Amino acid sequence: MSMEIVDALLQGQRGRRLLWEFAIASEEESLPEYSQHPLHEAMYYASTKIDDLQRQRRASADPIIGTVQVWAQKLAESLERTELFDMKPHLLQEALENSVDSAMYWQPPYGQEIVLASPILRVQLERIAKHIAASKQIDYWFDPLDVATQHRVNFDPTGIVDPATDKKRTGLESLIAWKDHVLRTEARDARENQSRPLGNFSGVWWSAPNMYLEETCGQFSDGQPIGLSCVEDGFGWEKATTTMVDIPRSAQVLEISSAEQWVKLCQDHGIEVTAQKRHDWYRVTGRDGAWVIPDWLAVARKYDGVHLSIGAYLALAGECMSVDAKFATLIAGWDPDKTYWFIDDVRESEHSQDWKCLDAHSNDAHWVIDEDSSR
Structure with missing residues (x-):
């Protein structure tokens, strides 16, 4: 299992970002607050320079390649000198949260992501x-779905309409509506x-089946539901209620744990989304070509739900995966350890908990149980 975890963390951009966030946390733990932080400073200058070059849209990629090599070497030298602290669950959780929060699949990767993908950093990232x-x-981040610890997370939308809270449709009705929406959007686009010039339009950039379907998540080792703090493109919610749910023991859940599994889904039950994803996913991957995602209505004929573990998320989210000579695919907009349910018999238990986010809209944001709630 250990080498599988190492490979997964190195394979994907979200995994590499987690490794970097842990390294930064180790540096902060080992140095006085007001001293120089070489890792943090080097990455700041590297990412700023690369982001500036990307915004200039130069015809040649040579300046970016050269900048990445120079700064990757400096970062590798700093990482080699960085002492890695003993594992603390909260540091790992914060590193995961920061990685998820930086996922954006409608624009080019940040300079940080580009530098971290450099082979020059491979040895030091592997050490971490x-x-x-x-x-x-x-x-446990790599485990299959644990039906005994599933939570429904309902955020306080604070005035923002959140379609995920609308559960009036059945699973089948939701999937039919989802497929109809995909087909209509594809035809329109x-x-x-x-x-339109390539990359000059933004639309529906996600590939998760998140149109009114029931969603659940597992929990961290301290019992906090993962879906509270690990949300791609979140709305900055400050309050939430989580409820334990009862999952039928007979439920057939499809586990997405490898690129091969996702690609096989697209090969067996694919639906073309080139027109609606082409512009966004070109900016993300640099690939100009045809795109496909799984047809979740077809998948639901065999399975009751589909689960993406934290480990699979770190390895696969945002990675361009080849399906065949024509098509590629992308996992985007799917939070770690989230399960989408195609069935209707996912029932709430009597155990609910109110939460509030302290220091919201800052780097120190974190969720705690709301002791003042009237619940």
């Missing part, structure tokens, strides 16, 4: 991955976007 894996503290 082995250090984390050896602790055994994230083994095929008509309207052909003349």
Whole structure:
């Protein structure tokens, strides 16, 4: 299991970002607050320079390549001197949260993501991955769905309409509506976007089946539901209620744990989304070509739900995966350890908990139980 975890953390941009966040946390733990932080400073200058070059849209990629090599070497040298602290669950959780929060699949990768993908940093990132894996503290991040610890998370939309809170449709009705929406959007965008310059349009960029379907998540080792703090493109909610749910023991859940599984889904039950994803996913991956995602209505004929573990998320989210000679695919807009349910018999238990987010809209944001709630 340890080497599987190491490989997964190194494979994906979300995994590499987690490794970097842990390294930064180790540096902060080891140095006085007001002293120089070489890792943090080097990455700041590297990412700023790369982001500036990307915004200039130069015809040649050579300046970016050269900048990445120079700064990756400096970061590798700093990482080599960084002492890695003993595992603390809250540091791992914060590193995961920061990685999820930085996921954006409608624009080019940040300079940080580009630098972290450099082969020059491979040895030092692998050192961090082995250090984390050896602790055994994230083994459960790679486990299949635990039906005994599933939570429904309902955020206080604070005036923002949140379609995920509308559960009036059945699972089948939701899937039919989802597929109809995908087909209509594809036809419309095929008509309207052909003349648009590549990358000059943004639309529906996610590939998760998140149109009114029931969603659940597992929990961290301290019992906090993962879906409270690990949300791609969140709305900055400050209050939430989580409820334990009862999952039928007979439920057939599809586990997404490898690129091969996702690709096989697209091969067996694919639906083309080139027109609606082409512009966004070109900015994310640099690939100009045809795109496909799983047809969740077809998948639901065999399965009751589909689960993406934290480990699979770290390895696969945002990665361009080839399906065949024509099509590629992308996992986007799918939070770690989230399960989408196609069935209707997912029932709430009597155990609910109110939460509030302290220091919301800052780097120190964190969720705590709301003791003042009237619940």
